[in-house]
Amino acid sequence: MVPMSPAMTFTGQAISIKSRRETPRRSRKPFTIFACLKQESARNPAPAVSPLKERLLSGIDNLDRGLSIDPDADTMTPEEADVEDLIEELEDNYPPQVPTKDPRNSGSWRLKYTSSSITRYFGGVTGLQRLLPNASVGEIIQEIDSEGGKCMFSEKISFEVPIVGNEVCLDIRIEGRMRAASEERQLWEPESVKCGVFSWFADSWKTFRAFQVADITYLDDELRITRGQTGSVSVFQKALSDDDKVG
Template sequence: MFGTWELLYTSSSITRFFGGATGLQRLLPAGEVGRVEQYIDAENGTCEVREELSFEVPIVGTPMKKIAVASGTIRATSQTRQAWDPKEVQFYFFKQFADGWKTLRAFQIADTSFLDESLRITRGQTGSVNVFGKRDDD
């Protein structure tokens, strides 16, 4: 289950309402969310949710792409359940504690319903379904 997984689908209402994992694009001029990935490092017990954000620089009007990263620890609470404890969200020069970050709740508990070498389907603590595809570069 380790490696990089791209979010292909979510039924999470909070993730869909905010348009992504962090909701940061709502604070950016012409902000849009690109790829959302989850990187799991089983050896170190860490997990990152990476979100590609594109936006325009107000003065110049130049489009820019940056990655927002929510990082924390991950642990198995049973054979099929993982708990992620996000510690911080970092975007560009901005770094914030993630303990009250509502949009990340969709990824904090994951009951794995299906897992093979290329696809992972999880159910969150509120019943939302997340479908992830394994990235080939791992």
């Protein structure tokens, strides 16, 4: 059975979240000095990108996309700190050129890691699993169509039906519009949440705020890194199989 719209429930829960800023990026360098960084890298060659990506993805693998980490923790774990350092190396040494117009930005992207305290608090993009018995969040896919101005998240949630004990899998979709606000920044405006024949308006869901503003700080054929307004970072890996694609 699909639960009723959790919009009002989530609104109340979101108010109870401690007023804690996202873990700020250390030694944050604004986009305006990327040209200076490129000049400096000419004197000091950047490390090879492939080993950095491999180390980053390896370090992320054991963090369950960051969803199992306490959202109220005041300090990062050593594993998180290592991941943050690797992310910064990629961002600082390989800044993207006008990523919002880069065709590689479009496609299906699997969420591999996020430091967003909102997403960690709700345990996913929608937080619906908090309303279901013995529920768990599966893959989270972001589908971007930059040319068409569309963006959709897909979140798979599995839960156990009480008494019967059968497992049910829900495919939740959040559809919305996406537009470029600058050369690096994209704005996502969620419009609807859909699950089977059920549909709800998305404007009152607090959980989506973590992904509504995204500065693209790294982009290639396989990896995409974005930062939110409060410094939260999200790492996406290209979803290559047809089963991973949304829609």
